[in-house]
Amino acid sequence: MLAGCASGSVDEQATAGPETGASGSGAVSPLDGELTVFAAASLGNAFDELAARFEHLHPSLDVLPITYDGSSVLATQLIEGARADVFASADEKNLDRVAEEGLVDGEPEIFATNVLEIAVAPGNPLGIDGLDDLADDAAPAPIVIVCAPAVPCGAAATTLFGEAGVQVTPASEEQNVTAVLTKVRAGEADAGLVYVTDIAAAGDEVEGVAIDGADAAVNRYPIAALAGAPNPEAAAAFAEFVTSPDGAAILESFGFGAP
Structure with missing residues (x-):
């Protein structure tokens, strides 16, 4: 739209x-x-x-x-x-x-x-409300995709996880934010950290979950x-x-x- x-x-x-x-x-x-x-x-x-x-x-x-x-x-x-x-x-x-x-x-x-949001499937089937729900010890533990640390979206994700004190072991680290969003869209991941602009552009294919303290990692x-x-x-x-x-x-x- x-x-x-x-x-x-x-x-x-x-x-x-x-x-x-x-x-x-x-x-x-x-x-x-x-x-x-x-x-x-x-x-x-x-x-x-x-x-x-x-x-x-x-x-x-x-x-x-x-x-x-x-x-x-x-x-x-x-x-x-x-x-x-x-x-x-x-x-x-x-x-x-x-x-x-x-x-x-x-x-x-x-x-x-730009800032990051959590991209999830429409309807947010796992009820993800924030970074805590992406943690390795979350139940159920979601499949999480992020950008590689060398990429700006990956560096921002690392900062936000650190600020929140959350330990997340991603299923994969992608070379750009488009690849992260693509895997969430395709159902290959339960959640991915992407920019708010990417979620807006995806329309009803994904849903965005705001991250408390996202301003700690403004790109x-x-x-x-x-x-x-x-x-x-x-x-x-x-x-x-x-x-x-x-x-x-x-x-x-x-x-x-x-x-």
Whole structure:
């Protein structure tokens, strides 16, 4: 439902067309060619919408299908030589890794925040109310899936378990949040820790259980144009658009918090 509402915003704002720039004012710059974006898996629906809107503003530019994965995976790919114009991470740590290699052009900017929830099957058949119900000594002991600790959603889960004093042995640790949600959807897990935005995007396929103290592990999302970007003008403009009021409104429509 959120995705449908957000995609409608492209049509509703279409009247702005070529008279609106990346930041919502001024004339459109003559951007063309292709734009390659690497983005955290949790940004999927929101960044698809942002890309569609950006292409509408710049008809001569082709935003290639965005590469989504765990932020740590994407950072490693960039450090090992993958070519991209923009990197949007689900945490500052992994973008800092890329910056330390001299691969970032300018200063990264925080554009959104997110927190975790517990994803369960519709109707919450095990009656899971919080992290305590995921503990190894819970009865019945649920099958729990989390992200790997190197991935931002996994690091946040580790922090929350520690804050709650709960010992959880996950059945698996996935390389991105999409994989966690997929296993809960498929019934391969009773519960998984994912972002509130992922649960919202899943509609009635899963149910979300709020986590007391989730604010102890807020993920801050930075974005940066990359040094040596194949299309540096488009890279800078897209990063500016994501952090603009128009970009913020789209991100908010998908459940992301303000920076």
